[in-house]
Each structure stands twice: as structure tokens, then as C-alpha cells.
Amino acid sequence: MAWITKNSATMTIERRQQPCLTEEMKADMSKRLLPRYETKMGALLPVLHEVQEHVGYLPHQALEEIAAFLELPPSAVLDTASFYEEFHFSPVGKYVIGVCQSIACEACGHQPIVDHLRSKLGVEPHETTSDGLFTLLCMECLGSCDTAPCALVNEDRHDLINIEQMDQMIDEIRAREGGQG
Numbered sequence: 025m026a027w028i029t030k031n032s033a034t035m036t037i038e039r040r041q042q043p044c045l046t047e048e049m050k051a052d053m054s055k056r057l058l059p060r061y062e063t064k065m066g067a068l069l070p071v072l073h074e075v076q077e078h079v080g081y082l083p084h085q086a087l088e089e090i091a092a093f094l095e096l097p098p099s100a101v102l103d104t105a106s107f108y109e110e111f112h113f114s115p116v117g118k119y120v121i122g123v124c125q126s127i128a129c130e131a132c133g134h135q136p137i138v139d140h141l142r143s144k145l146g147v148e149p150h151e152t153t154s155d156g157l158f159t160l161l162c163m164e165c166l167g168s169c170d171t172a173p174c175a176l177v178n179e180d181r182h183d184l185i186n187i188e189q190m191d192q193m194i195d196e197i198r199a200r201e202g203g204q205g
């Protein structure tokens with residue numbers, strides 16, 4: 025993957041009035057999460073997960089608030105979060121479909137499935153459908169190479185996927201959510 029450089033020094037950070045990490049969340053995490061880890065850095069991943077679940081994604085404001093809460097440099101928080109495809113820095117759809125593109129899934133035919141999803145959803149990887157229902161991602165190994173090809177749909181891994189199965193899942197979600205089939 026090519027390096028992408030961005031002019032972060034002059035970047036404007038969008039801020040909302042409400043904090044992403046509320047006092048209530050901080051109190052809860054201080055009691056429930058932090059004691060499990062020897063260092064505050066150790067608690068970074070679960071904190072990122074919980075804030076993303078609360079906000080829906082991780083805006084820069086959230087990363088700064090997490091850094092302050094855990095007494096870490098904001099750059100360390102961003103470095104860690106940006107390493108994982110599971111963390112999102114802009115809003116995503118209600119259902120995030122991540123098709124594995126690593127070697128075993130590639131060998132077992134992930135590409136026709138991705139191409140079909142691009143066409144069915146009308147989006148490219150890392151884009152969200154206009155109704156806000158689906159975000160399509162291509163992800164690295166999901167740790168289940170023996171059941172390739174695989175996809176992650178929100179928190180659930182789907183093994184031995186095929187086009188028909190993904191179609192059925194999307195149609196069911198659309199019907200359930202009241203969208204177009």
C-alpha cells in the first residue's frame with residue numbers, strides 16, 4: 025500500500041458541542057476497564073471500541089478526548105486506531121460489510137463477490153450507500169482462512185460466503201429496514 029501524506033498541521037478539526045467521551049463513560053471505564061491493564065496504553069483498544077460504538081465512528085475530537093483521558097499523545101492514539109480497519113474515521117453505514125481480501129480468500133474467489141457487491145450496492149470499497157444502510161470494505165485476514173472466503177458484517181463473521189448468500193443477506197436487511205430491494 026502506498027504512503028499517503030496529508031497536511032495535518034493546518035487541518036481543521038470539526039468539533040461538536042457534546043463530548044464524544046462523556047464524564048459518565050470516563051467514570052465507567054475508569055472503574056471497569058482501566059484496572060484490567062497495567063498501563064493506560066493497554067486500555068486503548070477497548071476504549072477506542074467503546075467510543076466508536078457510542079459515537080458511530082471516531083472523529084478527531086474523539087481521538088483527542090481519548091488521548092487526554094488515557095494521558096497519551098494524540099499521535100499514539102491515531103497511530104493505533106489507524107492501524108486497524110475496524111476503526112472508522114468518518115460515518116459508516118448501519119451495516120458494514122468487510123470482505124476479506126487476503127491470500128486465502130483471494131485464492132477462494134473473493135474478487136467476484138466484491139465485484140458483485142459493488143454492483144448490487146452501487147458503491148466502491150470504503151463508500152456508503154446513499155440510504156446510509158451499507159458500507160463496503162475490503163479487509164485483511166479475518167483469521168478464518170480455512171473457511172475462506174469470509175466477510176465480516178458488523179461484528180459477525182460469515183464463512184464460506186458466496187454471491188447468493190450475500191445477496192440474500194442484503195435483501196433481508198433491506199426488507200427489514202424498509203429499504204428498496
Ligand code: FES
Binds near residue numbers: 165172
Ligand atoms: S485470508 Fe481471509 S480469513 Fe484469512
